[in-house]
Every structure is written in structure tokens, then in C-alpha cells.
Amino acid sequence: MPIATRLLIALAGCAAVSFVAEILIQPEEHGAWWHGVAGFDLAIGFAGCGLLVWGSKLLGQLGLQQPEDDHPEDEP
């Protein structure tokens, strides 16, 4: 089994354990309501990562990324 698949399975296990534990354990009563939603941070981690990568890549394609040769090292 490829190592990436094994890592994904391990991560899924961690996610499941933390998800169940979050349901079983009474959350602290502070902060906004979404802090009490089980698995919320899991979703934020996954979606936030995708959003960051997608947004950054888009900015790169819009012109932020340039070939190294375009900017010689003795430029001002």
C-alpha cells in the first residue's frame, strides 16, 4: 500500500477519534456558536487548505509568479 494512502488512513483515524471525542466531551462555553459544532475545525482545516492553495495559485497565474530569468540578481 503506498505510504500516502497509509497516511490518509491514519489521518482519517485521528479525525474519527477527535470527532467522537468532541461529541462526547462537553465543549467550553465561550466563543461563537460554531465552536460547538462537532468536526467544525476538521472542515475548516480541509477547506481552508484548499482555499489557500487555490487562491494563491490563482494569484500566481495572474502574474505574481514570473520566471527566474526575468529578474536577474543584479537588478535594483
Next chain:
Amino acid sequence: MQPLLHPALVLLAAAPLVAMLRGHARRAVLLAAPLLAMAAALGAPAGHHGVVDLAGQSLVLVRVDPLSQLFGLIFTGITFIGAVYALHVDRGGEQIATLVYAAGGLGVVYAGDWITAFVGLELMGVASLLIVWFGGSVRARMAGFRYIFMHLTAGALLFAGIALLWSSGAGLSLEPLASDAGLGYSLILGGVLINAAVPPVHAWLTDAYPEASVTGTILLSAFTTKTAIYLLIRAFPGVEALAWVGAIMAVYGAVFAVLENDIRRLLAYHIVSQIGYMVAGVGIGTALALNGAAAHAFSHILYKALLLMGAGAVMQATGRRRLTELGGLARSMPVVTTLYLIGACSISGVPLFNGFVSKPLIVSAASDHGLTGVEWLLTIASVGTFLHTGLKLPYFTFFGPDRGLAPVRLPSNMIAAMSLAAVACIGIGIVPGWLYARLPLPPVDYLPYTADHVFSTVQLLVGTAAAFLLMRGGLGGKPTVTLDTDRLWRRPIWNAVGGLARGTARLGHAWRAGVNIALAGVTDVLQSPFHLATPAAPPYDADRHRLPIGATVVWIVVGIVGLVLAIWRQGGI
């Protein structure tokens, strides 16, 4: 009362010794000086010391309180770790520059007034420029010019702001500034924000730090931006705009890190991101948030040094710094990989590491203060931090496709320095009470190890890791450079400075030419009075216009005789 020894003076006194000594003696001084400075910092009695009067203003050269003690402790500590890391380096100039740079930083955090702080900042500016230049490459030289330009600008703003404060009769002590202080307030804030690398005036950091020497970057990452955070905590707590500026800054650094291919530049963007947390903490302004800013500065100095030491070790061992050129180093560099990963876990806020006990102070303060947007941005920035420094960089450097690199053996002192930082990161993560007891605004009743916090953090990290694993194919570096805000003004400023220099040079040439022409005319006349009598005569010819030597002597004798006769007739003889 205990006698006061300013920690900065210890380092400044060591600088000439480093210049004079060689070999083991020099290395002994390099190790002993930061330890002595740390002892001086720990032993400094609380209160105001060295109060002098300057034109009616009281300058407090040394103020010792919990905030200055916290920064003094970490500054001297990181100077020691940096000295250990650089122990194999035999560049006296760089070692002196790092001592002076650290002394400047200590001068700022122990300053009780703006003028003393300004002197410390300028000392840091000059010394850090030298550290950048010790990178030795053309790129380092050019980045150094851009770096000092920005710091001179920051210095000018600060100086003007301080002058305005002084002229308005406001005190110069380092206390929260009243926002009605007008232009002086804005200028000082602007100068400090440049030093804090707040976008869009942040690019000096991501431009220059990666070009400095492998050893010099460690200290650069620790001092300049942290002294700015220190000044923000002192003078601008609770300026709510800063909460938003900091939150945007945190995300900004994370976004640009996605695009980076250079490992040290990627880490530099994460300095910007992490400083964003601290700026946000200052802006939120509650006791929890200000303690969080101070605690996160303390933690950040340790784990960022560890990460940069890891990146520096890779560069030193392989001679490469781009993700596209690295990979598969975990087998050949297992110790460096492990130590780097400790730094990565720390910055990512993994439980049992120091980021876990410092970062949440700020995020929780944002939540408690009702700044939901700030809280969300900081959370997204946390995701980006783990994505880049915890996953992308180690994956493509240590675990990715093996490039067949054969790293050279590293000096043991580099590993020792990384180990020291790693122990500190884990120690604070396991015993957060040690750090909390030293925060400036006690009591700190925050409990990081609650089930709620641990599980939510684990979930955030697991979700990020899962997304990374699925997307990792598209996250490898590309052989590109990333354009940042500095591209907007690099060329215009370069042209403006060049134009100014050329204009000044032309003016100088014209002035000299004019003076030469004038002198030539006067010289002609002086050489021969006949020149006046024969204006239409051809250009001066010595054979034609100058008197023969015999005639000259006769005229001189006649003149002297005439003078004697005149004086005699007046009865003077």
C-alpha cells in the same frame, strides 16, 4: 539594591575583543558574552535607571519591568543559540556585527524613552545591513541596499515623529501614545510598522533575510521585527485597526508562501505571517491579547530560529536552497530532519510544542473581544502555517522525490544549537506556566490544555494534512520568482535615487567647470598686469607678456626703496 549592568553593554564590550582575538579565545568570548548578558538581564533590578536630562526632557536609558525582562531574556538567549550555531564561522566582521545588532535590540527593549529606543533601532539598522551583506552574493548586496533604504525611511519617520512629539511638549517616555498626538503619532506608528514588516512595506524582510549568510539569518529573524512588536505593545495597545492589519498580514504571508520555491524565502513569508498574529494581539489590546503578543514573540523567536537553522543546515550541506532542487534528505540528514520537524510542530501549534501555548492566547482574545473576522483570518493563517512549514517544506525537502544529493557533514555546533532551540520549544510547550509567569500583565489564567482546545487543534491539523496529501502533486515548487509589493517601487525609487545622484554629479561638474574658468581668468591677470592693459591682445603668452626676471628684480628694488623713502618722509625712521 543590585547594581545594574546593561545587557547591551556586555555585548558591545565583547565586540572589540572579538576583533582582537582569534581561535578558541574568540569563540570563548562569543559564547560567554551572551551568557553574561543574560545574567545581567536576569539580575537587572526593576525600575528606571540612568535618567538623564536632555534639553528639558528626561531620558530613561534603562527601564526594567516584566515586558523588558521577557524580551531581554529571549534576546540574550537567542544570541547565545546563534553564537553556538555560528561557532565554526571565522568571519570576525560578521560576528562583531551580530553582537552590535543584538546590543541594539537590547538597547531598544530596555529603553524608557523614544530617543534611547531610536538610537538602538539605528544601531540595529546599520549592523543588520552588514549581516545581510555578509551573505556575500550580488543578490545580497543589492538586497542590502533595498533593506537599508527601507530602514532609513522608517528611521526618518520615527525621528520626525519624535521631534514633533518633543516640540508639542508631549513627553517622550515609552508609554501608550495618545491618538490625539496628531502627525507625530502617525509618523511614529508608520516607522514602527515598517520595522514590523507590515504589508505593503514588508518586502524588505522577504527580500533581504533569505540573502544573508546562513548563520546571520538566525539573528535577523529574531530582533528587528520583535523590537517593533515590543514598541507596538508599549505605545499602541488597543489600536483596533492593528487587529485587522495583523490578521490580514497573517493570511498575506501564508498566501505568498504557497508560491515560493526558495526554502528560506518561504520561511521569511511565514515570519510576516506570524508577526501578523502579534500585531493583531496588540490591536485587540486586552490583557490576554497583549500577553499573547508577548508570549508569541517569545515562542516565535525560538521556533523560527530552529526552522531557519534547519534550512541553513540543508543549504550548508547541499549547497541548494530551492524546493525544486531538494528532496529525499531525511535518510542522509535524519537529525536535521527531526529537529526541523520539532520547529515545524511548534510554529504549527501542535500540542506539546510552544506555538500551542502562545498562539491561542491571541486567537481566543479575538474571539472574546467579538472580533469574529479577525479570529477567522487568524485561523485560516494557522492552516497556511501548517501547510507550508509543517507539510510542504519538509515533504519536498526531506521526504519528497530523492534527488540523489550527497550532503556534506555538518559541524556539530550547528546541531547543538538546533537541539538547544528544540529543547526550549518542547519545554515551553510542556510547561507553559514557566512562560505565563513571565508575561507582562499577570495573572494569566489561560489554560491551553483543555480537551476542547486539544481536539479542535488536532482536527484543524488533520484536515489540513488530508487536503495536503490530496493536493501535494500541485504544491511542489516551480522555478519562478514571486512578485511582491516591492516591485511597485523598486524601479521608480532606483531611478529616482540614480537620477538624484546623476543630477548632483552634473551640478558638481558644472560648478567645478565654472570655478575653473573664473580662476583661469584671474590667474591670467595675476600672472601679468599687462593683460589688463591689452584686452584685445591675443591669448596669454608667457614669452610675450611676462616680464624678464631682471626687470622684475629692478621693479622690486625700486618698490622697496620707494617704500623706505615714504616711511622716512613720514618720520618713521
